[in-house]
Amino acid sequence: MTAAAYAVAGWLLLAGAYGIVRSRDIVHAVVCLSVAQSGSYVLLVAVGFQRGGVPPVFGSSLPPTTPVVDPVVQALTLTDVVVSATVTALLLALAVQIAKRHGTTDPDDLSTLKG
Numbered sequence: 001m002t003a004a005a006y007a008v009a010g011w012l013l014l015a016g017a018y019g020i021v022r023s024r025d026i027v028h029a030v031v032c033l034s035v036a037q038s039g040s041y042v043l044l045v046a047v048g049f050q051r052g053g054v055p056p057v058f059g060s061s062l063p064p065t066t067p068v069v070d071p072v073v074q075a076l077t078l079t080d081v082v083v084s085a086t087v088t089a090l091l092l093a094l095a096v097q098i099a100k101r102h103g104t105t106d107p108d109d110l111s112t113l114k115g
Contacts, residue, residue: 048073
C-alpha cells in the first residue's frame with residue numbers, strides 16, 4: 001500500500017512540475033502548482049501510515065504494545081492544505097489583477113514593469 005502511495009505522490013509532483021514548465025498561461029501554472037502541492041499531501045499521509053494503527057487516545061484499555069498513528073503527520077498535512085489554499089488564492093488574485101491591468105495572462109505577452 002505505501003509503495004503505491006509514494007508512486008502517486010511522485011507522479012503528482014512530476015505532473016504538476018511538467019505542467020508549470022509547459023504552461024502558457026498564469027492561471028494554468030497556478031493550477032499545476034496546486035497539483036504539485038497535492039503530491040506533498042499524499043507523501044505526508046504515506047509517511048504517517050501504520051498498518052493496524054489505532055488513534056492515539058491513551059485513555060482506553062489498549063495493551064501497551066498496540067501501535068498508534070503519529071498525530072504530528074496528520075497535523076502537518078492539515079497545515080500543508082491550509083498553506084496551499086492560501087498560496088493558490090493569493091496567486092489567483094494576482095492573476096486577476098494582471099489580467100485587469102495588462103489584458104492578458106500569457107507571460108510572453110506581458111510588458112515589462114515600468115516604475
